[in-house]
Amino acid sequence: MTRPNSAKYLPLVFLAASAFNSGCQKQTTSDNASATQVQSTATTQDTTTAAKTPQYLSQPLVTDIYTADPSAHVFNGKIYIYPSHDINAGTPENDNGDHFDMRDYHVFSMDDVNGKVTDHGVALDIKDIPWAKRQLWAPDAAFKNGKYYLYFPVKDKQDIFRIGVATSSSPTGPFKPEAKPIEGSFSIDPAVYTDTDGTSYMYFGGIWGGQLQRWAKGKYDSTAAPEPTTGNALLPKMAKMRKDMLGFDGPVKDVVILGEDGKPFPATNHDKRFFEAAWLHKYNGKYYFSYSTGDTHNIAYAIGDSPAGPFTYKGVLLNPVQGWTNHHSVVEFKGKWYLFYHDTQLSGKTHLRNIKVTELTHNPDGTIQTITAVKS
Numbered sequence: 001m002t003r004p005n006s007a008k009y010l011p012l013v014f015l016a017a018s019a020f021n022s023g024c025q026k027q028t029t030s031d032n033a034s035a036t037q038v039q040s041t042a043t044t045q046d047t048t049t050a051a052k053t054p055q056y057l058s059q060p061l062v063t064d065i066y067t068a069d070p071s072a073h074v075f076n077g078k079i080y081i082y083p084s085h086d087i088n089a090g091t092p093e094n095d096n097g098d099h100f101d102m103r104d105y106h107v108f109s110m111d112d113v114n115g116k117v118t119d120h121g122v123a124l125d126i127k128d129i130p131w132a133k134r135q136l137w138a139p140d141a142a143f144k145n146g147k148y149y150l151y152f153p154v155k156d157k158q159d160i161f162r163i164g165v166a167t168s169s170s171p172t173g174p175f176k177p178e179a180k181p182i183e184g185s186f187s188i189d190p191a192v193y194t195d196t197d198g199t200s201y202m203y204f205g206g207i208w209g210g211q212l213q214r215w216a217k218g219k220y221d222s223t224a225a226p227e228p229t230t231g232n233a234l235l236p237k238m239a240k241m242r243k244d245m246l247g248f249d250g251p252v253k254d255v256v257i258l259g260e261d262g263k264p265f266p267a268t269n270h271d272k273r274f275f276e277a278a279w280l281h282k283y284n285g286k287y288y289f290s291y292s293t294g295d296t297h298n299i300a301y302a303i304g305d306s307p308a309g310p311f312t313y314k315g316v317l318l319n320p321v322q323g324w325t326n327h328h329s330v331v332e333f334k335g336k337w338y339l340f341y342h343d344t345q346l347s348g349k350t351h352l353r354n355i356k357v358t359e360l361t362h363n364p365d366g367t368i369q370t371i372t373a374v375k376s
């Protein structure tokens with residue numbers, strides 16, 4: 001099989017060196033503490049990262065287990081974080097990201113951004129999802145109809161990523177999965193946004209190991225190249241959610257991202273094209289679609305006038321972090337905006353990440369101030 005030049009999800013040699021801020025944020029630990037897992041892995045840190053001392057903008061929110069891909073929401077005046085739960089499963093690394101072999105989700109809550117982080121334990125276990133085979137990747141959550149919904153990508157028994165949904169009466173779970181994946185769903189990284197009129201939309205997709213490219217011709221093709229090398233870049237997907245939040249109400253559509261020249265990005269523009277990690281937030285009546293550029297490691301953003309787009313590229317919201325993947329969420333809490341993200345500060349290993357938070361600023365012209373979370 002042909003491999004891309006820059007191996008997907010293999011460790012990024014991180015070159016950060018000197019002072020920035022060794023911890024402006026209060027470090028908190030979660031409940032259910034068992035610090036040994038993280039500490040023992042940290043001793044096997046890559047020598048490339050150990051040789052120099054990166055300076056981090058924020059400190060890990062959780063230190064006793066590995067967490068990643070934080071989707072943050074405010075429910076009932078509290079912040080709830082729905083991350084991936086990274087583990088050292090021993091699965092060999094490859095371009096498909098098989099070493100991201102996660103098996104459950106924990107939900108975390110915070111009364112305040114600088115306050116204690118509470119781990120509410122296992123909210124959903126892969127063994128309880130009847131159709132799932134492996135790899136619980138980046139989840140998201142929503143509240144509607146008096147219920148909480150957890151959306152999650154996982155490979156089915158045929159090794160095809162699908163998106164599932166599970167429900168609970170509590171934001172912390174436990175969540176009960178539906179018997180089947182969401183009909184018409186595929187690929188990874190669901191992000192569910194509910195607009196001010198109450199309509200909810202799911203944004204999703206991820207290329208390379210996220211398999212989006214395998215659906216480019218309308219049906220699954222396991223032989224598709226990781227992404228095109230000519231023509232336009234592949235686009236993320238979106239669908240309106242049904243009122244019961246358990247399925248799509250209508251067709252899956254492209255999320256159109258245009259450059260500031262009004263043209264789609266060519267597939268060769270790896271600095272700006274969509275890779276994975278979709279998120280949507282609304283600010284001052286505009287819709288902000290943000291995403292990871294994958295092998296160039298940025299979180300980019302584009303602005304539109306409607307949740308359905310089109311979105312016009314505006315720049316980088318978060319520069320590359322330590323580790324290969326970059327994944328985030330943007331949330332408003334008590335009148336301020338926050339970026340939740342992850343890096344590999346605790347482990348130095350690309351598949352053992354830790355979640356973090358920092359403040360995010362919208363400029364008066366609606367653009368976002370680029371955040372640099374680690375400095376050399």
Ligand code: FUB
Nearest residue numbers: 100137138276277325327
């Ligand atoms: O955590 C597994 C995958 O890594 C996510 O689904 C991607 O967004 C990347 O962060």
